[in-house]
Amino acid sequence: MQNEGKQKIWKDYQKEIADDHYFYVRSCIRQNFFPGSEQTFLKILRAELNKDIFENPHHTTCSGIGYHSDIVPFDTIQTIVARQFALMTEAGYRNLAVSCITSFGIYNEIIETWKEFPNELEKIRNYLKKATGREFKIPQNVSHASDIIYKFREDIFARKKYSLTNHETGKPLKIVEHIGCHYAKMFPGKGVGGAEFPHVLVGMIESWGGEVIDYPERRHCCGFGFRQYLVMSNRGYSISNSKKKFESMEPYRPDAIASNCPGCPMFLDRWQYVIEEMEGKTYGQNGRGIPVLTYEEMAGLVLGYDPWDMGMQMHQTDVEPLLDKMGIEYNPDLKYAGKDGKQIGQVKMAGCKC
Amino acid sequence: MQLYEQLTQDIRFEEGLNSCMNCGICTAICPAAEFYDYDPRMIAGIVQSKDESQIEELLKSDAIWYCGECMSCKTRCPRGNCTGLIIMALRSLSQELGFFTESEKGRQQLVIKRVIGENIVYRGYCILPENLIPELHPEQGPVGEWIFENRKEVYKRVDANYCGEGTGALRKIPKESLDEIYQIFEITGGFERFDQIEHFSKLKARSMGFSDVDEEFTDYINHTYTTNNGKHNRP
Numbered sequence: 001m002q003n004e005g006k007q008k009i010w011k012d013y014q015k016e017i018a019d020d021h022y023f024y025v026r027s028c029i030r031q032n033f034f035p036g037s038e039q040t041f042l043k044i045l046r047a048e049l050n051k052d053i054f055e056n057p058h059h060t061t062c063s064g065i066g067y068h069s070d071i072v073p074f075d076t077i078q079t080i081v082a083r084q085f086a087l088m089t090e091a092g093y094r095n096l097a098v099s100c101i102t103s104f105g106i107y108n109e110i111i112e113t114w115k116e117f118p119n120e121l122e123k124i125r126n127y128l129k130k131a132t133g134r135e136f137k138i139p140q141n142v143s144h145a146s147d148i149i150y151k152f153r154e155d156i157f158a159r160k161k162y163s164l165t166n167h168e169t170g171k172p173l174k175i176v177e178h179i180g181c182h183y184a185k186m187f188p189g190k191g192v193g194g195a196e197f198p199h200v201l202v203g204m205i206e207s208w209g210g211e212v213i214d215y216p217e218r219r220h221c222c223g224f225g226f227r228q229y230l231v232m233s234n235r236g237y238s239i240s241n242s243k244k245k246f247e248s249m250e251p252y253r254p255d256a257i258a259s260n261c262p263g264c265p266m267f268l269d270r271w272q273y274v275i276e277e278m279e280g281k282t283y284g285q286n287g288r289g290i291p292v293l294t295y296e297e298m299a300g301l302v303l304g305y306d307p308w309d310m311g312m313q314m315h316q317t318d319v320e321p322l323l324d325k326m327g328i329e330y331n332p333d334l335k336y337a338g339k340d341g342k343q344i345g346q347v348k349m350a351g352c353k354c
Numbered sequence: 355m356q357l358y359e360q361l362t363q364d365i366r367f368e369e370g371l372n373s374c375m376n377c378g379i380c381t382a383i384c385p386a387a388e389f390y391d392y393d394p395r396m397i398a399g400i401v402q403s404k405d406e407s408q409i410e411e412l413l414k415s416d417a418i419w420y421c422g423e424c425m426s427c428k429t430r431c432p433r434g435n436c437t438g439l440i441i442m443a444l445r446s447l448s449q450e451l452g453f454f455t456e457s458e459k460g461r462q463q464l465v466i467k468r469v470i471g472e473n474i475v476y477r478g479y480c481i482l483p484e485n486l487i488p489e490l491h492p493e494q495g496p497v498g499e500w501i502f503e504n505r506k507e508v509y510k511r512v513d514a515n516y517c518g519e520g521t522g523a524l525r526k527i528p529k530e531s532l533d534e535i536y537q538i539f540e541i542t543g544g545f546e547r548f549d550q551i552e553h554f555s556k557l558k559a560r561s562m563g564f565s566d567v568d569e570e571f572t573d574y575i576n577h578t579y580t581t582n583n584g585k586h587n588r589p
Contacts, residue, residue: 026523028480035523036512055521058531061473065480068423070445071467071551072474074366076544083534105425117365131537181424186436188429195429221385225422228386230470231462232490233582237389237422239493244388273495311512316495336500338507347500 013194017151018095018141022053023088027100028061029262030294036311037296038099041145044299048159049152053097056087064102068226078120079127081110086134094140097148101261104144105182108190111138142190144183146260146295150192150200153207161304164210166255167327172211173255176290177201178245178268180261181221201258204295208302217248222264229267242271246283246290253285256322257292268292273316273354282353289317289354301328308335317354357409361401361443370439374398380427380437391588392420394427394437401440413448416586419459449547452554459586461578464555467548468575475539478527483509483516490579 022045030038045051063080066072088096098104114121128134149156157163164173179198184191193199202212223241228234245268249257259265269292275281276289284290292315293301300310307328312319313335323330338344361367380394381387387394397417400408412418421441428436445454454460470480488499501508506516515522539545559574560566 031479031514031523032481032483032486035509035514038523039513057519057521057525058528060478060527060531060535061480063474063480066466066470066474069466069470070442070449071463071471071547073446073543073547074364075542076539076547079538079542080535083538113365113369116369120365127538127542131541132534134534181426185429186425219426221422221424221426223385223422225385225424227419227462227466228422230466231579233580234459234462235493236582236587237386240389241385270493270495270498274493309512314497314501314508314512316497337511338504339511342507344507345500345504348496 012189013192013197013199015147015190015192016141017143017147017192019151020051021093022051022095022097022143022148023091023093023139024053024055024097025059025062025084025099025103026055027103027262028065029102029266030099033266033314034262034294034297034311036309036314037294040296040300040305040310041099041149043305044149044156044296044303048303049155054091054093056091059084059087062100062103062106064100064106065226065230067106068102069230070227075124075127077106078110078113078124079131081107082124082128082136083132083134085139086128086132086136088139089135089137094137096139096142097145098142099145099262101144101180101182102263104142104190105186107139107142108187111142112187114138144191144200144260146183146200147192149295149299150203153204156299156302157207160208160302162302162326162328164205164208164298164302164326166325168325172209173322173325174213174253175205175210176213176215176218176249176252176254176257177205178222178257178259178261178264179219180259180264183260201260201295204298205258208298213249213252213254215249215252217245220245220248222259222261222267223271224263224267229263238267239271239274242267243275246272246275249290250283254290255285255325256298257290258295258298259292260295265292265294269315269317276354284321284354286321287353288321291315291319291322292317293319293322301326306330308337357406357413357447358401358404360447361409364443364446366439367401367443370436370443371398371401372433372435374402374435375433377432379430379432380435383426383430384421384437385424385426386420386422390420390586392417394421394441397440397444398435398437401444410453413444413451413453414456414460416457416459418444418448419454419457419462420586449550449554452550452557454551455554455558458578458581458583461555461558463551464571465575465579467551471548475536475544476532478532478535479524483524
């Protein structure tokens with residue numbers, strides 16, 4: 001009976017994640033900074049898990065960065081989102097797989113708005129019809145891409161080449177997990193574990209052999225803040241909030257930071273470089289930075305994918321300390337090469353220890 | 355229509371303000387309140403008071419532009435309020451009335467509209483690789499500069515489809531899709547918002563002594579992008 005009670009309580013912190021047939025919508029930030037992660041996600045679903053995931057080239061930005069920097073009105077973003085749903089409907093899909101956390105939050109906000117204000121839904125249907133001639137159905141399931149990797153984490157580990165352990169000592173690697181704010185802070189029921197106990201990254205890390213670090217500022221925002229990063233004179237906000245997290249996690253000696261957000265891994269990566277430039281301070285071991293990775297990169301490393309194929313050379317803070325601990329083989333000479341080893345411009349890394 | 359009444363027309367305001375008891379938990383959790391001289395509890399208190407002169411002052415202030423819209427306040431408020439949503443309603447009204455140009459932080463809306471807004475309408479993305487000019491983004495570091503200068507090769511290396519036809523990361527959005535986005539902006543008030551930002555910004559630029567010889571007001575934009583009077587943070 002006691003277990004049933006607990007199961008009942010925790011049911012509120014679980015979400016339904018569709019198990020196949022996804023319509024994929026990409027992230028603006030991730031296409032710029034982590035395009036290899038999106039490709040890795042598609043590769044894992046198609047080649048490893050044999051899932052059906054469809055992408056329509058006509059889908060666009062959801063306009064979320066514009067909405068959250070307040071230049072895009074609510075009616076406009078609702079109609080752009082309705083258009084994405086129309087593309088999904090026309091392709092015969094009902095399950096949305098969302099690459100971006102900002103978009104994920106927006107899709108949830110809009111669907112919840114339509115439930116509470118049916119007149120809004122009718123208004124937006126009319127706007128979309130008038131603007132594009134399209135009609136749509138609301139998705140049956142909206143899953144963030146990290147939800148899907150979480151759901152299949154054991155299947156992924158069954159195909160592992162490496163684990164999140166130190167290959168010399170066999171001990172679990174200590175990983176900081178950072179959940180994007182818009183994953184579950186607005187709508188806790190839409191995220192695995194809700195806002196209080198987000199489990200989406202914890203589940204992956206623990207299933208793949210790692211150990212999760214709990215630290216005081218674990219749930220603090222990375223500091224993106226939309227307009228607080230977009231405008232140069234506001235960026236003190238962004239770096240200060242990231243720094244607060246670095247200072248808080250440093251005593252726990254993390255081997256890596258993993259995130260499920262588009263912007264967070266970029267900021268947690270780049271601001272380490274800037275703090276080193278400004279103050280000479282680094283937060284990792286042996287005077288290095290803490291490698292920051294996306295959950296797809298983490299999954300790809302476990303599966304034995306080449307780090308440069310996944311785009312890990314696009315990080316400013318070196319990922320090699322993590323690769324070395326995991327015992328992953330990589331070719332340092334090809335890190336900054338182009339396709340098929342083509343020689344392209346070199347990175348001017350003078351003086352950077354990160 | 356009174357300012358408070360106008361705010362209540364915004365669904366975000368209706369959702370964001372139920373009944374604030376001014377406990378301050380939103381301020382305690384707020385990343386903006388740690389960095390700026392900012393107190394979201396005060397924002398909720400002012401709008402709840404329905405004091406028209408205080409609301410007008412708020413709409414003209416830097417204070418409404420400090421929030422990062424992370425929505426951490428939503429999770430913690432014991433009454434289910436969300437100051438971040440109240441802020442979104444205030445910012446929309448401030449732009450509609452032209453009050454945003456009265457504050458340094460508000461004036462930044464023009465550069466955001468010019469870059470992010472025009473990317474959305476004319477390219478189908480919020481941001482693009484060519485926006486990440488190293489001089490404007492020194493935080494991107496040497497790797498960011500390498501990506502920027504070798505972007506076609508770097509994106510090709512990681513199987514992106516930069517400016518290409520078909521599917522994939524950074525693909526060229528087909529013209530017929532961009533036409534649909536344009537129509538959506540036309541019909542839903544997106545361009546009206548853009549026009550408001552342009553109109554009131556140009557009036558302000560002229561009053562601040564920026565020349566209108568250059569129709570793009572480049573000097574004004576550079577000024578708003580880089581100026582920080584150093585008075586925004588806690589003493």
